[in-house]
Amino acid sequence: MDIPFTVKLRDDTTLYNAKVGIWLFLGSEVMLFGALFSSYILLRVGAPPGTWPRGLLNVPIGAFNTIVLIVSSVTVVMSWASLKLGNLGKFRFYQAITLLCALSFLTIKSFEYRDKFTHYEVWKTDGARMTGHVEGGPYFWSTQTLKDKKLDHIVFHPDPHHYTEPVKPHAGAAAEHEGHAAITIPVAEIARLSAFVPAHSTYFAIYFTLTALHGLHVFGGALVIGYLWGPGAKLWKTDPERFTNRIEISGLFWHFVDLVWIFLFPVLYLL
């Protein structure tokens, strides 16, 4: 039995069914990300002045990832246009670029995550706070790790500025790599140690929630596009119009993923 209205338009909606379906799904996605964005706004506005971390993310890398997603959005729409023109070869070419962009985005994001998992903040018992790197670049250390390893001190490479201090305008992540003179901090003087993980602060909790959820969308979208680029493209031979519609639907989802990042980038990296 054939699935109705995969190509033929319905009289009531004047659309094929999948198109109504994807827009309803995107509507629910707007609410999902909207809820998280509004949570972010509440947390951001509610933070006491000067306590919200700024300049801890790498703006050039974030901007580069934005451009990667924009390029992928263009190649998605160009691949759909190629199918409309009956050119499967060009479709495959453009979607290959899309998949490369998706892979690049996720790879860059994973490097960003890795950088955060090895970047630390130390709260000292005298009230002083500093961010930087622990000698050896360990992952996910915490105050408990110091106890478990029975360490009596750590060698710490502090950043030039702490994010709560007034710094020269927008020194950003680049400044983190200036002058890493190592200091030794006795464990007895450490009140808290945390990597830049969700447990570090509200900022990193919402940062990882939003970016990981977005990353999952990129991954899911890439899986669908990859399937339609490879084995799924067999449909082109038997039902080209239906295949073109599938590409349009996957493209709409991909554009939404790009659209979310367009807001995530300034909100998380710049504000």
Add this chain to the structure above:
Amino acid sequence: MNDPQHVAKHVKTYLMVFGALIVGTILTVAVYFKHFESVALAIAIALIIATVKASLVAGFFMHLVSERKTIYIIMAFTAFFFVGLMALTIWAMNDSPALSGSTQRAPHATVAPAQHVP
């Protein structure tokens, strides 16, 4: 949309939108590196640019500028509930003395600053 000339015209539009999105991204980063005295102004500019970029993606890449009525109805509902969600957020801010800027502090807001994790 099946007419090759029609599609070719759309391709030109897609490339122009692509250029506009790249320019928008460069502008967003430029706003960040150009230090504005007012943080609120910098935030407003960054969000306006993001909104313009998102409108271009939704309007041209997602074809919302020339869609069917059913899609517009779905989007109208989405917009209504999204605006409602954001309005609730702003409303909630007024419930909290700490967020609304009131000098009267709620009893739960007397936590020692040292214990606050931003």
